[in-house]
Amino acid sequence: MTGKPLAQDYSPFELYLKTLHEALIGVEEGEVASYIPELAKASPSSFGISFATIDGKVYSIGDYATEFSIQSVSKPFSYGAALRMLGSEKVLRRVGVEPTGEAFNSIVLDQKNNRPFNPMVNAGAIAVSALTPGDTHQARIDNMVQLFSAFAGRELTIDESVYRSEAETGHRNRAIEVVRFV
Numbered sequence: 001m002t003g004k005p006l007a008q009d010y011s012p013f014e015l016y017l018k019t020l021h022e023a024l025i026g027v028e029e030g031e032v033a034s035y036i037p038e039l040a041k042a043s044p045s046s047f048g049i050s051f052a053t054i055d056g057k058v059y060s061i062g063d064y065a066t067e068f069s070i071q072s073v074s075k076p077f078s079y080g081a082a083l084r085m086l087g088s089e090k091v092l093r094r095v096g097v098e099p100t101g102e103a104f105n106s107i108v109l110d111q112k113n114n115r116p117f118n119p120m121v122n123a124g125a126i127a128v129s130a131l132t133p134g135d136t137h138q139a140r141i142d143n144m145v146q147l148f149s150a151f152a153g154r155e156l157t158i159d160e161s162v163y164r165s166e167a168e169t170g171h172r173n174r175a176i177e178v179v180r181f182v
Contacts (some may be wrong), residue, residue, distance in 0.1 A: 013051075013059060014059055014061075017049055017051065017059055017061050018061055020049065021047070021048075021049055021061045021062050024047065025047055025062065028044065030044075031044075032044050033071075035169070036162070036165050036166055036169055036170075037165045037168075037169065038069075038159075038161050038162045038164070038165030038166075039069065039071075039162065039165070042068065042069075043066075046063045046066050046068075047062050047063055048060065048061065048062035048063035048064030048065070048066060049061050049062060049064060050064040052153070067159075069159055069162045070148070072104065072120075072125070074125075074148060075119060075120050075124075075125045075128075076119075076120070077147065077148065077151050078119070078125065078128050078129060078132075078144070078147070079091075079095075079119040079120075079124075079125075079128050081147050082119075082128050082131045082132075085131075085133065086131060090131075091128070091131065093115070094115055094127045094128070094130070094131060095115055095116050095117075095118065095119050095124040095127045095128055096110050096113065096115055096116065096117050096118055096124075097118055097119075098110070098117050098118060099117065099118065100117040100118065100121055102117075102121070103121075104120075104121050104122055105121070105122045105172050105173070105176075106121065106122075106123070107123065107172065107175055107176050108123070109123065115127065122172075122173055122176055123176045126173065126176050129144070132144055132147075141158070145157070145158065
């Protein structure tokens with residue numbers, strides 16, 4: 001027998017995800033990020049949900065297999081890894097935990113401690129990334145890719161076209177990096 005699965009073929013959680021997906025698929029608020037040219041190419045209609053339980057069961061619906069650039073989603077994972085590896089005392093010497101009240105890409109430091117206000121703005125994320133272990137630039141990149149791959153539960157790669165687009169337009173982030181070492 002073929003055809004669509006019946007409601008009884010779904011778990012309550014799968015039914016909830018299906019209902020949620022159907023309710024939200026038509027939402028078209030917001031804009032695709034355009035400050036990085038490669039990100040502007042993303043399809044605003046792609047929408048998927050994937051949820052993993054602590055026992056490893058994965059529920060997915062919609063465009064969940066479409067790869068995307070994680071961008072600032074990486075910040076809490078990098079910060080958590082730095083805290084786990086180095087401890088809060090060492091990490092807090094490089095980045096604070098206070099709100100800035102500024103945009104995510106502002107170039108503002110806590111003047112009292114000469115550090116970014118928190119790890120969820122670009123300046124703080126750059127300071128945290130400098131704590132990534134490795135004797136060379138490539139070793140640090142490899143360690144970051146391994147970290148994010150472990151969190152994702154699969155091997156991730158660096159999207160070279162997004163990297164080039166960021167490198168060509170990321171003047172503000174390079175300025176943050178210069179300010180960090182002043």
